[in-house]
Amino acid sequence: MADEPWAHNRYDLQQARSPDAPETAEFNDPRGDFGWIHSYETGSTLDGPGIRVVVFTSGCLLRCLYCHNPDTWHLKDGTRVSLERAKTALQAYAVPLRAMDGGLTISGGEPLVQLHFTKRLFAAAKEMGLHTALDTSGFLGARADDEYLRHVDLVLLDIKSWDPETYRRTVGQDIRPTIQFAERLAAIGKPVWVRFVLVPGLTDDPANVEGIARFVAPMRNVEWVEVLPFHQMGTFKWKAMGLNYELSDTSPPSPDLVARVIGQFREAGCRTR
Template sequence: MKHSDSPQGLDVSISRHDLSAIRTPDAPETLGFKDEVGQFGYVHSLETGSMVDGPGVRATLFLAGCMLRCQYCHNPDTWHLKCGTRVDVDAAIERISDFAPALRSMNGGLTLSGGEPLVQIGFSKQIFAAARQLGLHTALDTSGFLGAHADDAYLREVDLVLLDIKSGDPALYHRLTGVDLAPTLRFAERLAALNKPVWIRYVLVPGLTDEPDNIRTVARFVAPMRNVEWVEVLPFHQMGAFKWHALGLDYTLEDKPPCSAERAAQAVAWFRDEGCRAR
């Protein structure tokens, strides 16, 4: 991998399991990063063939940079802009266009994930706009913490928001992520007012986020929102643990068991009890 701050093409051979920690050493810090024009972006990886990041078969572009430090994050190698390769927006769009005919034929599209795509607001907006011009369905996978960065013009380029609400308890949310819950809830309310299609994602971590009161709090917040098409319960797993170890990070959930199918089914039932369409 060439380490430089000059824009490059989008290399689809880079896997999100590639743990090259520093790809662009001259990249700015994520905190305070300004990206209004978006002529280039910091891309961690591109994967094709996803069936879990929105409808149909999709390409998922993982962007670098995130403000959260979730205890169960399975992509800690995307936290910093330095973890991404600096890519010219036109080169990224050209590469995505190569996949567009196949994605259209499979009723799929493009999902931006990360990291947090809203860190790179200008770059991600240009990518979304180009994808829609290619006839692709667009999805934004976000924590919502930076939702205020996305103005209405930005959201018009997004067909679906995959919104992670990690806890209904503000204190637990802060302990899990290092940031406040309120910005995510405000973003969810704004999406509801815009009638923007949303899938809520809730990661079920045994002993942390699986308490009935916590789940029902999220469910009661979401249930009145007619724009929410699905609540997806995502069982906690340990498949990202190797990244924490490889990066020398303190992984506090080392001894946490994966979430059982039975526990996940119970959480789905609790969401449904409160009026949510859950799976």
């Protein structure tokens, strides 16, 4: 993959690589022969079990205030890649990934924007004997039917807030689709790692944390709750894209705040890290 012109680093700003791409909100490709990819990463140990290849797709309908890759919001900022090319590139890593109990994680952006492309790439990964993980906000979870989820071994589900008003302020969308997707995953027993981004002054209210904790704790399919501290690594992208970054003066959470939130999840009965 290293010699592929679409193999960009996720921390690099990507803009207008596919200016003729369709608008993200209107995108509906029933075949999935091509996809738009922002970047990829090899050797990840944070996005599922083992050592993993992570593919970051373009296109997202959320506008998270703390998004560190706003250049994944639009398909036009990604590189158009054929499914066959993506499969060939993944195949080159299949043997070492299997040896390291790893696999493929598809993140974004939001992978479910490109429903059929990501489904077919997941299916190809399973044919290679790889573990598969979907990193999603759950907002488009209704798009992932049973056939799609059959190719997914693990869902990394971002529950960004519990309070509906805080959720809408944080991401610009409604929380209900994410909650409904989480309940569906629980009903079918699909393994899940819940992810919660801890932003001081935004998502850290004790009642907000408690709401997520009490919702998640009874779900036997939830293997982990991961508390992810807010950071400023994507600030330069907001500035470069001429976007108003409301959290420019927000500091990362203190160790005491992180410990308090982890404690809340654990006290509710969640396995947390």
